[in-house]
Amino acid sequence: MIQNSDDTNRRILRFPAVHPCQSVSPRTLLLDLISLSRNICDYKSKVFATQKRNAREAIRQIRILLIFFEEIRDRHDSALPDSVRLCFSELHLTLQKLRFLLEDCTREGARVWILMKCERVSTEFRVLIRTIATALDVLPLCSIDVSSEVRELVELVANQAFKAKFDVDPDDERAAKGVLAILNQFESKIVPHWIDVRRVLDYLKIRSWSQCNKEIKFLDEEIDSESSKGEEREFMLQSSLMGFMCYCRVVIFDVVDCRSNNRSDFRCNGEVLSCLNPEDFRCPISLELMVDPVTISTGHTYDRSSILKWLKSGNFTCPKTGEKLTSTELIPNSTLRKLIQKFCSDNGIPIAEPGSRSRDITRTVLAGSNAAAEAMNQLARYLAPRLEVGTGEEKNKAAYEIRLLSKSSIFNRACFAEAGTIPPLLVLLSSIDPSIQENAIAALLNLSKYSKCKTEIVENGGLRLILDVLSRGLKMDCRQIAAATLFYLSSVEEYRILIGETPEAIPSLVNLIREGNPRGKKNAVVSIFGLLLYPGNHEMVIEAGIVPSLVDLLTSSEREDLVTDSLAVLARLAEKPDGTIVILGTSALPHLIRILNSSTSRVEKEYCVSLLLSLCNNGGAEAMSILQSTPSLMASLYSLLTDGTSRASKKASSLISILHEFHSSSSTGLLAPEVPQERFVHVR
Structure with missing residues (x-):
């Protein structure tokens, strides 16, 4: 059988072709050559934005070879000589590479990158076709029974392949120079003329927002790949091209051509x-x-x-x-x-690839190149006034573009903060259009991850507006995004206090835990956890009735991360006596023991043992009596001594000592002694 390579995650302009197995029969090899040739010929109907002439000539020559291969298949029932098999093996390897090259040239999303690599791509065509010519030159045609017409065609292909130049198409060269000219204008802080930008896009057949977005997504993936290899020149060029394509997407294309019936509904969730x-x-x-x-x-x-x-x-x-x-x-x-x-x-919906690497966030502190930096600065200055004085559709698109561009880039967030986009985005939170409100709050969520933006949001009265969306958002998604925004704002101690002092803030978060979708519940829980970092918010969280809702999540939620977050909040609440009293007043203990016994998460186990330790420290005999009467608990605690985290091991050891001491006191008929204060262990 012929070895097959898995090219699912193949990098562009990388050709992981494999030699056929040595044991493969010539007949099998021939059939696979026919299949490969047909596959290459099918590219005739594909769109070649660049490399049109080179691709057309390569496909023409393979079409002739296909006739040759098919005639051999039809006329040869006996085995082919070994010399023929060796030539066919070389052709098989080369045709694989040619197929990969054609796939790259027609790949939607890689058009601008293939254009800028036009010299390299032309060289690849020339090398591959000449490799085919070399294989045909040593092919013993005299030992193969084919018609004289076909033999002459094969000889003609070999001769033409040796002579073919496969140079860079002059049109491709002009278009590439046009792109470089625009990048140079960005570097010189000059706004490129829209006609020059449109000329490049038309040449590449990029005629819509979504097509432009595919180019951005491809370049973003390539940047991540290149950054791991240290290819700085490639990284800088790709960063510049990405800045250019972002500029095109925002400035040139007015309509986001999503598959939604409502053209103004620019959502990425x-x-x-x-x-x-x-x-x-x-x-x-x-x-x-x-x-x-x-x-x-x-x-x-x-x-x-x-x-x-x-x-x-x-x-x-x-x-x-x-x-x-x-x-x-x-x-x-x-x-x-x-x-x-x-x-x-x-x-434009962000979705992680299975097994994908986490993005190197340090790469986003800077733009990657001067051209990319200036392109983003120009975009920020372009979008800011449209948020204020544009039509409803223009405001919506501007908010959506900021939402996308600020999602994963620290540099972009700084540009939007500098351009003054935060005040108009806050105004849009009061919009009666659900899509505008969602895009505005999502943009603010991404911007709130940047320290300067946090300050601007709060100083411009944003906290009140965000809380309005949290409690009365037009859609559940708006409410859950508002909860996430509060989490990032609460990372600043001053704002943590300010949020807690706002009467409706904590009750609205607790209400979202009860009524929200899974993501809304999670955002609300982690926001509460952030607010609890300020001790003064502890009592207000308890009074808002959060404990029963969190205990309910321990039993009803199928999301492990939500269960873990709920345990973290309960563990922090249990550190104080009033929190312990409320938790003991619910059905929490059996569920905590169940999770401790059955969970495969070391983090969950640590939170559970922290909770149980705090409940014993603050709840005394009531909690210890329940735990002491649970036979399976001790086995889990002893397991944590060796298998748990270092903190979980220490807490399990303390809890075991408390329960043994309580058991001894109960056996002698004495009251359980008061637990020494030093046994109290704070959770992280």
């Missing part, structure tokens, strides 16, 4: 899926977009990480139907994964 069927793209367990969908034996599809957690918890039934699984095999649903990825790419 899951609700944009309403134009298809959101249930097809969401995991039934986590309710989030699936990154790696897999199908189980009942035929239902889940995200791999979610269903694995379900199975590891000892559940061997289908989460959706309750049907018992006949097998725990997880079958990748590649078709659905590609649909999700394509839809997200078309609509």
Whole structure:
């Protein structure tokens, strides 16, 4: 059999071709050459924004070879000589590389990059075609039974392949120089003329917002790849091109061509899926977009990480139907994964790739190049006035663009802060258009991750407006984004106090825990945790009635991260006697013991033992009596002494000592002694 390479994650302009197995029969090799040749010929119908002439000539020559291969297949029933097999093996390797090259030249999203690499791409065409010519030159045609006409065609291909120049197309060269001229204008702080920008886009057949967005996404992925390899020249060029394409997307294209019936509905969260069927793209367990969908034996599809957690918890039934699984095999649903990825790419929806690396955030402190920096500065100055005096659609698009551009770049956030975009974004929070309100609050969420923006938001009265969205947002997504924004603002101690002193802040967060979607619940819980870093907010959080809601999440939530966050807040509340009293007044203890005994998360176990220790310290005999009467608890505590984190081990040791002391006191009929203060251990 012929070895096949997995090119799913292949870098562009990298050709991981593989030699056929030595044991493969000439007949099998010939059939695979026919398949490869047909695949290459199919590229004739693809769009070549650049390299048109080189691609056309390469495909023409392979089409002739296809005739040759097919005639050999039809006329040769006997085995081919070994010398022929060796030539065919070399042709097979080269055709693989040519197919990869054509795939790159027609890849949507890589057009501007292929243009700027036009010299290298032309060289690749020339090298590959001449390699084919060399293989044909040593091919013993006399030992192959084919017609004289076909033999002459093959000889003609070999001769032409040696002579073919495969130079850079003059039109490609002019277009590339046009791009470089625009990048030089950015470096010189000159605003490029829109006609020059449009000329480049027209040449590359980039005619819509979504096509431009694909170019940005591709360059972003390449930048991450290059940064890990230290190729600084490539990184700087890609950064400059990304700045240029961001400029094009914002300035040239007025309409975001999402697949939504409402043209002004510029959303990048899951609700944009309403134009298809959101249930097809969401995991039934986590309710989030699936990154790696897999199908189980009942035929239902889940995200791999979610269903694995379900199975590891000892559940061997289908989460959706309750049907018992006949097998725990997880079958990748590649078709659905590609649909999700394509839809997200078309609509600017961020979604992580399975197994992808975390982005190196230090790369986003600076723009990557002077051209990219100035392009972003010009964009920020372009968008700021449109937020204030534009039409409703212009304001919406401006907020959406800031939302996208500020998501992962520290430098971009600084540009938008400097351009004065925060005050008009705050004004848009009062919009009666749900889409405008959502894009504005999401943009502010991303900006609030930057210290200077935090100050501007609060000093411009943003806290009151964000709290209004939290409690009365036009959509649930607006409310959950507002909760996340409060979390980032609460990282500043002064604002942590200010938020706690605002009467409706904490009750609104607690209400979101009760009523919100899973993401809203999580954002509200982590925001409460941030506010609890200021001791003065402790009592107000208790009075808002958060404890029963958190205990409910321990039993009802299928999201492990939400359970962990709930445990973290309960552990902090239990550090004080009033928190302990409220927690003991609920059904929390059995659930804490269950989680401690069954959870596979070391973090959850640590929070549980911290909670139990605080409850014993502050709750005395009532808590210790319940724990002491639970036989399975001690085994879990002793397990933590060796398998838990260092902090969990210390807390488990303290709790074991307390319970043993209580047991001894109870056995002698004495009252349990008061627990020494030094046994109180603060959670992290």
